[in-house]
Amino acid sequence: MEHGGAARASGSRPIAPEHAYVFDPAASISCGFDISSIDVVAAVQQSNLVMGSLPLSLYRTIDLKTQSGVVGAIFASELASRVGAIPNPIEKGHPDIVPPAALGATEAQLRNYPDGLEIKSTLGTVATGSALGAGEARINVLKTVVWQAHHRDVRSLMGLLWDFVEGTKTELRHPVITAVFYTDRLEEDDWGAIAGTTGRNTKVTAMKVSGRRKMGEGAIAVLDAPKYPVEYARCLGIREFTSLSARST
Numbered sequence: 001m002e003h004g005g006a007a008r009a010s011g012s013r014p015i016a017p018e019h020a021y022v023f024d025p026a027a028s029i030s031c032g033f034d035i036s037s038i039d040v041v042a043a044v045q046q047s048n049l050v051m052g053s054l055p056l057s058l059y060r061t062i063d064l065k066t067q068s069g070v071v072g073a074i075f076a077s078e079l080a081s082r083v084g085a086i087p088n089p090i091e092k093g094h095p096d097i098v099p100p101a102a103l104g105a106t107e108a109q110l111r112n113y114p115d116g117l118e119i120k121s122t123l124g125t126v127a128t129g130s131a132l133g134a135g136e137a138r139i140n141v142l143k144t145v146v147w148q149a150h151h152r153d154v155r156s157l158m159g160l161l162w163d164f165v166e167g168t169k170t171e172l173r174h175p176v177i178t179a180v181f182y183t184d185r186l187e188e189d190d191w192g193a194i195a196g197t198t199g200r201n202t203k204v205t206a207m208k209v210s211g212r213r214k215m216g217e218g219a220i221a222v223l224d225a226p227k228y229p230v231e232y233a234r235c236l237g238i239r240e241f242t243s244l245s246a247r248s249t
Helices: 037-053 056-061 064-083 100-104 209-217 228-236
Strands: 021-023 028-030 034-036 119-122 142-144 157-163 176-183 219-223
Touching: 021 037, 034 037, 034 064, 037 064, 037 176, 037 219, 064 119, 064 157, 142 228, 176 209, 176 228, 209 228, 219 228
Parallel strands: 119 157
Antiparallel strands: 021 219, 028 034, 157 176, 176 219
């Protein structure tokens, strides 16, 4: 995998490398519009280019939770554009991308529109004491991955994982989407208790082991690089991603 021109800590103008992915050629989603694994990989690649075109200093000045939101928003926009959908027109709308017909919906309807795709992004958690900063790869010390939602009613979800691929303390990198998963089999019991129910905290629920296993069983694409498929399978509680039989070029 070539990385000539990848961003350095010096802040020189970044040129994002194109990463290869293993993916499930048979994967497809119908949610008011049709999505293929080819669509997903193309949206991932374009999202990586967009994120790589932004100043490296940006990622060093915003927290990782906010960065996860940026990764998810860029991907949602790129995927929607490719499959003839649109991002949900309101900030707190659900799901994240919806059919064009939703443009005529009311704000109340857009808060829980019947068709579309919900997307969540996570960087994963690392071992205590790892002391990694923005721009440094986390795959070598990855402990687990957990997607969060604002309520336990989420039944179908596209989950993204991302990392600062090959980033080190002296050679910082931009965010790269490293895996995409999807399941429409989530149940209320796949989500934990709601936290942040007092004060001004945002209410969130974390996906439990059972939900993470369902996500792992719905692997669409994973970065074709050392450790990523193996570590993500471990974190999601499955042996391996057997359906990922094709490779992007």
